[in-house]
Amino acid sequence: MAEQAKYDVLGIGNAIVDVIAPVQDAFLTEQSITKASMTLIDEDRASSLYAALPSASETSGGSAANTIAGIAGLGARTAYFGKVANDELGKTFIHDLRATGAGFDVTPLANGPGTARCLIAVTPDAQRSMSTYLGASSLFGMNDLDEDVIRAAAITYMEGYLFDRDEAKAAFVHAAEIAAAAGRKTALTLSDLFCVDRHRQSFLHLVRGHIDILFANEAELLALYETDDFDRALAHVRKDCGFAAVTRSEKGSVLISGDETVLVKAEPIDQVVDTTGAGDLYASGVLYGLSRNLSLAECGRLGSIAAAEIISHYGARAQTNLRILCGLDAHS
Amino acid sequence: MAEQAKYDVLGIGNAIVDVIAPVQDAFLTEQSITKASMTLIDEDRASSLYAALPSASETSGGSAANTIAGIAGLGARTAYFGKVANDELGKTFIHDLRATGAGFDVTPLANGPGTARCLIAVTPDAQRSMSTYLGASSLFGMNDLDEDVIRAAAITYMEGYLFDRDEAKAAFVHAAEIAAAAGRKTALTLSDLFCVDRHRQSFLHLVRGHIDILFANEAELLALYETDDFDRALAHVRKDCGFAAVTRSEKGSVLISGDETVLVKAEPIDQVVDTTGAGDLYASGVLYGLSRNLSLAECGRLGSIAAAEIISHYGARAQTNLRILCGLDAHS
Numbered sequence: 001m002a003e004q005a006k007y008d009v010l011g012i013g014n015a016i017v018d019v020i021a022p023v024q025d026a027f028l029t030e031q032s033i034t035k036a037s038m039t040l041i042d043e044d045r046a047s048s049l050y051a052a053l054p055s056a057s058e059t060s061g062g063s064a065a066n067t068i069a070g071i072a073g074l075g076a077r078t079a080y081f082g083k084v085a086n087d088e089l090g091k092t093f094i095h096d097l098r099a100t101g102a103g104f105d106v107t108p109l110a111n112g113p114g115t116a117r118c119l120i121a122v123t124p125d126a127q128r129s130m131s132t133y134l135g136a137s138s139l140f141g142m143n144d145l146d147e148d149v150i151r152a153a154a155i156t157y158m159e160g161y162l163f164d165r166d167e168a169k170a171a172f173v174h175a176a177e178i179a180a181a182a183g184r185k186t187a188l189t190l191s192d193l194f195c196v197d198r199h200r201q202s203f204l205h206l207v208r209g210h211i212d213i214l215f216a217n218e219a220e221l222l223a224l225y226e227t228d229d230f231d232r233a234l235a236h237v238r239k240d241c242g243f244a245a246v247t248r249s250e251k252g253s254v255l256i257s258g259d260e261t262v263l264v265k266a267e268p269i270d271q272v273v274d275t276t277g278a279g280d281l282y283a284s285g286v287l288y289g290l291s292r293n294l295s296l297a298e299c300g301r302l303g304s305i306a307a308a309e310i311i312s313h314y315g316a317r318a319q320t321n322l323r324i325l326c327g328l329d330a331h332s
Numbered sequence: 333m334a335e336q337a338k339y340d341v342l343g344i345g346n347a348i349v350d351v352i353a354p355v356q357d358a359f360l361t362e363q364s365i366t367k368a369s370m371t372l373i374d375e376d377r378a379s380s381l382y383a384a385l386p387s388a389s390e391t392s393g394g395s396a397a398n399t400i401a402g403i404a405g406l407g408a409r410t411a412y413f414g415k416v417a418n419d420e421l422g423k424t425f426i427h428d429l430r431a432t433g434a435g436f437d438v439t440p441l442a443n444g445p446g447t448a449r450c451l452i453a454v455t456p457d458a459q460r461s462m463s464t465y466l467g468a469s470s471l472f473g474m475n476d477l478d479e480d481v482i483r484a485a486a487i488t489y490m491e492g493y494l495f496d497r498d499e500a501k502a503a504f505v506h507a508a509e510i511a512a513a514a515g516r517k518t519a520l521t522l523s524d525l526f527c528v529d530r531h532r533q534s535f536l537h538l539v540r541g542h543i544d545i546l547f548a549n550e551a552e553l554l555a556l557y558e559t560d561d562f563d564r565a566l567a568h569v570r571k572d573c574g575f576a577a578v579t580r581s582e583k584g585s586v587l588i589s590g591d592e593t594v595l596v597k598a599e600p601i602d603q604v605v606d607t608t609g610a611g612d613l614y615a616s617g618v619l620y621g622l623s624r625n626l627s628l629a630e631c632g633r634l635g636s637i638a639a640a641e642i643i644s645h646y647g648a649r650a651q652t653n654l655r656i657l658c659g660l661d662a663h664s
Contacts (some may be wrong), residue, residue: 021431024652055428055649056402058390069387096387099353199576268600273651313645317387319354319605 003152003183008076008101008291010153012175013064014137014161014168015082015106016116017089021056021126023121028129033121038130040164041119046133049119058089059095059315061118062137063191064159065317066277070284070306072100073322076291079103079149080272081175085136089115096317097133106144109136120276122243122314129274134165141167142174150175151182155213155287160191161280163199176210187213189283190220197223205239213290214244217284218243221246236274245286245303253303255286257297266301267308277316281306302326335484339435340408340623342485345396345498346493347414347438347450349421349624352460352608353388355453360461365453370462370524371556372496378465381451390421391538391647392428393450395468395523396491396608398648399502402616402638405654406431408623409437411481413507417468420445428649438476441468452608454646460608466497473499474506480505483514486504487545487619493530504652508542522552529555541570545622546576551579566593572613575620577600577635579611585635587618587628587661596632601611609648613638617658634658 028035041049050056060069065080068237072078077138080097085091086108093115103296116137121129124301142163150156163166168228176186188203188211190196196203203224207214219246225236228253237244238318245310247253252266305326309318323329360367363384373381377567382388392401394568395410404410410490416422418440425447429436440529448469453461457477473545474495488565494500520535521544522528535556546569550562553576557565569576570588579585584598614635621631637658655661 050427051433053427055392055431056424058424060388092388092390095382096386099385099387232450314651315389317389317502319646 001326006077006152007070007079007149008154009068009287010079010081010149010156011064011068012081012162012172013159014074014116014134015063015065015084015093016062016132016137017093018059018061018118018120018276018316019050019053020058020059020120020122021054022053022276023085023123023220025123027121028123031038033129033131035129036127037194038132038161041131041133042164043113043133043135044236046117046119049131049311053119053121057314058092058110059317060093060123060222061316063189063280064157065097066280067157067243067283067287069097069100069317070101070281070322072188072287073318074284074288074326075328076288079153079190081106081140081142081144081146083137083144085109085113085115087114089117090136105146109139112115112136112139115155122274122276122326126275126311128274135241138168139167140171145171145175147178151184152188153179155185155187157187157283159189160199161202170215173206173210176206180210185212186188187215187287189215189279190224193219193223194218198204200224212243215279217247217279245300247282253282253300255300257296257330260296262296262300264304267304269308269311272311274314275311276305277310280316281310281318335488338409338484339411339481340488341400341403341487341489341619342399342411342481343396343412343489343594344494344504345468345491346448347416347425348394348450348464348469349396349425350391350393350452350648351382351385351388351448352391352454352606355386355455355478357455359453359457361551365461365463366516367461368398368459369526370464370493373463373465375445375467376467378449379449385451385453385478388648390424391649392425393609395493395521395612396489399615399619400434400488401429401432401649402613403620404434404653405650406616406620406634406658407655407660408620409592410418411485413438413470413472413476413478415441415469417441417445417447419446421449423466425433434535434542437478441471444468454606454608458604458607458643460606470497470500472503474503477503477507479510481619482510483516485511485516486623487517487519489519489615489619490620491521492527492531492535495527495534496652504540504553505542507540512542517544518542519547519619521547521611522556523553525551528552532556543573544575546573547611548576549611551580579614585632587632589628592628594628594632596629596636599636601643604643606646607643609642610639612648613642613650
């Protein structure tokens with residue numbers, strides 16, 4: 001039996017600052033950007049794309065970091081591992097994460113590439129198309145894992161994007177092993193359809209052997225199991241993990257735990273502005289619910305509300321008090 | 333008779349990046365911040381206040397720069413003078429301004445303080461309380477004025493905030509003289525109630541001798557003329573300047589030109605999120621209208637629409653296409 005956990009959720013991911021700009025669809029064509037997806041770019045491309053981008057705003061991002069910020073905003077105890085550089089963007093990232101109450105102690109990179117940035121082009125249909133320069137975040141590795149923190153976290157949550165770098169992937173698997181050995185839970189988000197395609201075998205290996213809680217959207221789950229039958233994909237994941245939460249955009253989400261299955265409606269939204277972070281914040285709500293032993297339906301409801309908040313404005317960090325929004329007691 | 337102008341509007345102001353965070357009113361009390369106003373702070377205070385601030389987003393700001401970005405977004409030809417440092421925030425500021433189409437060629441400061449930042453605490457009532465570290469922007473001076481650009485601009489628009497530094501104030505007055513000598517118009521915004529109190533005599537001198545177009549909100553105009561009678565204040569400004577546009581929050585605005593007076597209603601707004609930049613974008617609409625010789629009523633209408641856009645989200649730069657929003661032809 002594991003000791004009382006010091007953290008409800010530890011997140012591990014690429015520490016990224018988002019640079020968000022509204023664009024027309026023609027911009028994506030001109031810049032050969034794959035719509036609604038995440039593409040890795042190098043520093044030169046980041047410079048030229050930024051020069052072409054309209055007036056932007058900068059907000060801390062990073063998939064797992066967004067999720068951790070959301071969980072902290074809901075009132076749970078969180079920590080985060082990710083690598084920033086010792087530069088202005090890195091300071092911004094650290095400030096924004098610590099300001100949520102999350103623990104963050106990874107040593108910034110002193111020499112080398114700058115803090116990661118994700119250039120996010122948001123089209124009028126609220127879809128976000130992401131071009132990511134990983135910079136310092138890609139140098140996250142084994143040495144950045146604080147094993148005591150992993151052992152002290154009830155759930156260690158990791159983003160699939162980490163699989164794009166071998167060093168990060170090794171650290172990722174190692175973290176999952178430490179967590180399991182300490183009797184803790186591990187969670188994974190599949191992150192992106194193309195990311196699943198790039199790393200399907202590794203993901204399947206991990207999901208079957210190391211992951212207790214899986215997050216994915218419908219397309220990612222279908223891609224993982226190479227099927228176009230949603231029920232079949234659900235049956236697979238039910239066998240492979242004990243718990244999964246699968247988002248289906250405006251159709252809501254499906255949560256499964258053991259034999260139980262719950263369908264959760266999407267929250268109504270007045271104005272869908274920018275879908276960046278919708279999946280990340282959905283995971284915040286579900287993981288918060290799990291940390292409080294709430295029902296599957298309640299986990300899904302919290303996820304839907306948090307996702308709806310993020311979708312209603314630019315940026316992937318909440319702009320309103322999530323506890324109040326979710327009807328949770330604001331003082332506990 | 334002046335030559336055909338190359339620029340419709342040239343803006344001169346403090347080049348600032350905004351750091352915007354939603355807070356509760358208690359935060360203002362704890363941090364001794366004067367609500368709904370602008371306070372100048374030093375670098376140490378900027379650091380300690382930033383550390384206390386919740387998770388934030390960064391957007392280019394600066395009152396006159398916001399106005400210029402808005403005018404460019406409406407489709408007019410603009411330029412801007414303001415001083416940034418040769419750092420990341422400076423690059424962000426330059427990118428965001430040039431991306432609107434505005435000309436910006438002031439040499440960044442190579443050594444010395446960093447780019448100015450304005451820490452903006454936004455309370456649930458959508459009021460913004462600003463703490464500004466002027467940094468490099470305060471070193472804007474006479475040498476940064478490109479006299480050819482001033483002579484080539486139909487209107488030179490300046491923000492009252494510049495009066496907080498003697499060097500900037502001298503440059504400001506000099507720019508107004510160059511513009512007048514070239515047969516161009518000059519415009520001024522009073523910027524802030526406390527700014528008017530600090531510099532009333534200088535402002536009165538400028539308004540009476542050098543300014544053709546005055547922007548103010550009701551409180552600033554009353555403070556300038558030390559009266560609590562709005563009609564009396566309007567009579568003063570009608571005598572001192574040929575043209576004035578005075579905003580009155582949800583009551584709309586009053587525009588006067590010679591003997592003419594027009595009342596303009598505020599635009600209805602679904603959700604007032606953050607009033608940062610409302611006055612700046614109102615000025616964008618009016619100055620755009622003036623550049624196109626539109627009626628007083630139409631100038632005011634464009635100002636109200638642009639202000640309503642800015643108020644509906646965090647940040648003082650437009651997130652939607654202002655030409656489409658204002659019903660202007662999007663292709664000219």
